Amino acid sequence: MIEVLSNAALATIQDQGRQGYLRYGVGTSGAMDRVALAVGNLMLGNPDDAAGIEIPLFPFRVRFTEDTAFALTGADCPARLGERPVLPWWTLQAKKDDVLTIGVPASGARCYLLLKGGVDVPVVLGSRSTQLRGEFGGFLGRQLKKGDVVQAAAVEPAHGEKAGSSAGFGVMPPSWTLGRLETSPVSDSTDTVVRVLPAAEYEAYEQDSIEAFWRKSWKVTPQSDRYGYRLGGPVLNSKRPVEMRSHGIVPGVIQVPPSGQPIIQLRDAQPSGGYPKIGTVIEADLWRLAQARIGTNLRFVQTSYAEAVDALDELDRYMTKLRSLVGLHRGDRP
Incomplete structure (x- = not known):
């Protein structure tokens, strides 16, 4: 073919x-x-x-x-x-x-x-x-x-x-159709903005690190691939050492290794890991994350579980409407 x-x-x-x-x-x-x-x-x-x-x-x-x-x-x-x-x-x-x-x-x-x-x-x-x-x-x-x-x-x-x-x-x-997301302070027009839910070890980080996580830009480094985006930016410091057994993770989870520089797990990531988790990119924004280029910046917007569900519903409505319009054009409806 x-x-x-x-x-x-x-x-x-x-x-x-x-x-x-x-x-x-x-x-x-x-x-x-x-x-x-x-x-x-x-x-x-x-x-x-x-x-x-x-x-x-x-x-x-x-x-x-x-x-x-x-x-x-x-x-x-x-x-x-x-x-x-x-x-x-x-x-x-x-x-x-x-x-x-x-x-x-x-x-x-x-x-x-x-x-x-x-x-x-x-x-x-x-x-x-x-x-x-x-x-x-x-x-x-x-x-x-x-x-x-x-x-x-x-x-x-x-x-x-x-x-x-x-x-x-x-x-x-x-x-x-789904529009651009904004952060506070307002992000640069070239930044990729995604919504993030705080994860299990979120409260284990110092307050200034948590504030930097939301307010600063994170560069997608050349060490990034389908397994994960390794980010460069402020060092995230925990209040005390966090020792964890290996546990299940999914695409979108943001882990923090000892370097303090986050890693976002992506589609080819292994299904388990032992680094603490500070956040998770919501399912509805993983497509936005996928189109972030090496060398560009990411910004995170804090969201809630209810808002994450609403965002997924909005994405479903986009696909449903598109399916109807494409069906009309193709003439393949029964």
Whole structure:
């Protein structure tokens, strides 16, 4: 279906993640920006659990070996299908031998390339996602490289679907619809702002460290990847040494190692750890976190459990509305 023409590192096949295996020591994996992946699948009429290609380094080039529809979501990348510009959050019909080139994003960190039908790789432990540390799932358990040929699952047109309806339209990205979050003091326009719930060891930190956690910017350091964002900023000091047994953690948990510089656990993180936890990025904002680039700043906004639930409901409403609008455009409603 597509042949990879570039050696851009760390491009992997991901779906919505590997659920239900944390207790066995298997991390969730899956797309860092699950909203971008979900929207791309929605635009193409794919199943919700269809896999796509997550691209974190650019440029990235592929050649289509068959006619097919595709979508680009996630980071705001300049892209061209042959000589034809392709907008972000857009779907088009590619012809055999067309070359798609995805350039360095103007904003955001990760682009998602979705194919009609979804990427066809074996399901391993309930998911098609690549687990790089364990070397399983995805495309032979590794990142894609030049010469790899990636297939898409065969699909039948949905009932009532119009010919060609899967190409030539776009949607409004969540960053426009769900809006930008603000902090106090007001954050810089380039900062990524996410809402955070205080975690179990929050009260173990000195008051000036807690105030710095909320008021200061945190730089995403070059030591960051899909396992976690290592942050640079004020040193967070505990009131006394905190010794903990290893315990379960999930993506979004903000741990503080002895250096006092936080680490945010992400999709490829191990399912357990022993560092104290000062906060947790709420589920509804993990897509925002996923698009923070190396070298840029994060800011944290304190929130409550009720507000976190409301934010998830707002995200669900965005997806429901989008599903309805895409269905009207595609004409695939019964």
